[in-house]
Amino acid sequence: MASAELTTILNQVLEGLTADTIDESLEKLRFFFPETLLLGALDLIDRDSGKPSTIRIPYIILYKTPWGRPQYEVLGSTATYIVFPGLPSVATATAYCTCPAYAYSVLLSETQIMCKHILATLLALRLSRCVERPVTADELASMIARQCKV
Numbered sequence: 001m002a003s004a005e006l007t008t009i010l011n012q013v014l015e016g017l018t019a020d021t022i023d024e025s026l027e028k029l030r031f032f033f034p035e036t037l038l039l040g041a042l043d044l045i046d047r048d049s050g051k052p053s054t055i056r057i058p059y060i061i062l063y064k065t066p067w068g069r070p071q072y073e074v075l076g077s078t079a080t081y082i083v084f085p086g087l088p089s090v091a092t093a094t095a096y097c098t099c100p101a102y103a104y105s106v107l108l109s110e111t112q113i114m115c116k117h118i119l120a121t122l123l124a125l126r127l128s129r130c131v132e133r134p135v136t137a138d139e140l141a142s143m144i145a146r147q148c149k150v
């Protein structure tokens, strides 16, 4: 199946995902992603579950840029990655992540349609698990510069 068609179906599954339908939606997502990737993404949005007394630490931060296009920062277990959402108006412009798994599995070997950070961001958006922060152009530039030093 062409990846554009796959992305369209995946978007439909994600659009139907809410806190009430999450079990059913996760079953459908198993068709698109290996178990490890799905669990990895769920871990990113639900890492503090079971610890109600602790202060909730955001793992997925939505930065509101001055030019209106959102950008996400995902705090992984070993590093922080920046997720750029796809452009809805351009079918071929899919989301992009700065992690090595994205470069390898999605861009080079084309074995995955996205990495766990992008999936976690999409799930977090549906489940309202993102923490919103305003960001200036300068702050964003230094954030991206930090990423490029790795």
Ligand SMILES: [Zn+2]
Pocket (backbone or CB within 6 Å): 081, 097, 098, 099, 100, 101, 102, 115, 116, 117, 118
């Ligand atoms: Zn990633």
